[in-house]
Amino acid sequence: MEKLFIEATKSTPTINFNPQEKYFEIAGQSRPENVSEFFDPIMNWLKEYSYEVSAATATTESPLTFEFKFDYFNSASSKYVLDILKKIKEYQTVGARIEVYWYVEEGDEDIQAAGEEMSKIVKLPFIFMENLDEL
Amino acid sequence: MGNATILAQHEGIFTFEITEKLLDVTIENLKAHKVENTVIKKVRNIYAEIIENIQKYADWIPDYKGTIDPAYTCKSVIQMLNLSTGIGIEIMASNPIRMDEVGPLKARIDDINKRSSRKLRKTHKRAIDETQISEKGGAGLGLLDVAMKSHSNLYATFTKINDELSYYTLEVKFQFKIK
Numbered sequence: 566m567e568k569l570f571i572e573a574t575k576s577t578p579t580i581n582f583n584p585q586e587k588y589f590e591i592a593g594q595s596r597p598e599n600v601s602e603f604f605d606p607i608m609n610w611l612k613e614y615s616y617e618v619s620a621a622t623a624t625t626e627s628p629l630t631f632e633f634k635f636d637y638f639n640s641a642s643s644k645y646v647l648d649i650l651k652k653i654k655e656y657q658t659v660g661a662r663i664e665v666y667w668y669v670e671e672g673d674e675d676i677q678a679a680g681e682e683m684s685k686i687v688k689l690p691f692i693f694m695e696n697l698d699e700l
Numbered sequence: 701m702g703n704a705t706i707l708a709q710h711e712g713i714f715t716f717e718i719t720e721k722l723l724d725v726t727i728e729n730l731k732a733h734k735v736e737n738t739v740i741k742k743v744r745n746i747y748a749e750i751i752e753n754i755q756k757y758a759d760w761i762p763d764y765k766g767t768i769d770p771a772y773t774c775k776s777v778i779q780m781l782n783l784s785t786g787i788g789i790e791i792m793a794s795n796p797i798r799m800d801e802v803g804p805l806k807a808r809i810d811d812i813n814k815r816s817s818r819k820l821r822k823t824h825k826r827a828i829d830e831t832q833i834s835e836k837g838g839a840g841l842g843l844l845d846v847a848m849k850s851h852s853n854l855y856a857t858f859t860k861i862n863d864e865l866s867y868y869t870l871e872v873k874f875q876f877k878i879k
Contacts, residue, residue: 598716637744639748639749640842643845644828644832647828678821
């Protein structure tokens with residue numbers, strides 16, 4: 566399956582999904598002008614990728630690594646972030662090994678709390694990492 | 701109470717570009733006052749949510765068939781207060797809403813204000829899992845988000861403009877203590 570790469574803007578995050586390397590990264594701010602227009606293609610890509618997950622990755626040793634490096638996401642984006650995590654949970658359900666890294670800048674209680682909340686909802690353990698990116 | 705410094709303000713139509721500009725100006729002004737980065741982020745995040753709300757919920761105004769007194773135009777002001785214990789932030793946002801939206805909105809704000817931080821988190825957890833994105837692109841989580849992040853009550857007033865419209869003003873005040 567083709568990579569998905571979307572360059573960051575001031576209001577949308579970098580999307581770097583590399584199925585060959587089993588590495589999936591979302592980084593930056595998310596407050597798109599049109600939230601559905603931004604996230605729907607990402608959700609479609611993840612849905613498409615789910616066929617590969619069930620066919621190939623479930624039996625291999627190396628995990629699918631998802632890294633969330635949010636500086637901020639607005640409330641409308643949060644719904645989509647949760648949908649992405651639900652999709653990742655589905656990958657795990659069909660047998661794929663999953664690692665979710667959730668990056669938090671020191672002192673950012675909101676991103677930390679959002680990660681904890683979403684981890685509980687989707688029942689996926691997150692590995693919390695410190696992120697020192699500047700504003 | 702110390703002196704108030706206006707960080708950003710705008711009156712008129714709120715577009716995505718204006719929202720961007722208001723956030724940029726707010727960040728620049730907070731940096732100029734040497735406010736620490738974690739505080740700047742927090743203020744930006746809360747302010748973004750509030751002005752995005754104006755943008756979403758006043759998008760019908762250009763199509764409104766009647767006239768709206770200019771006194772009831774969309775407005776937003778964010779200001780910083782230098783307090784002896786730290787800094788205070790006050791955000792005020794106003795926009796006309798349809799009269800039938802007043803009841804549900806007032807009820808939602810009253811409900812949010814009644815909840816403790818812990819209960820707000822529980823409500824948010826349930827809401828984020830269950831809500832759908834609206835046609836306007838909102839998830840209906842904005843006010844909950846603002847209350848949770850600011851750890852403060854939401855103050856709302858509704859002033860009748862005419863039989864169809866009411867003028868909704870939301871005020872949020874919060875502070876950061878000097879460490």
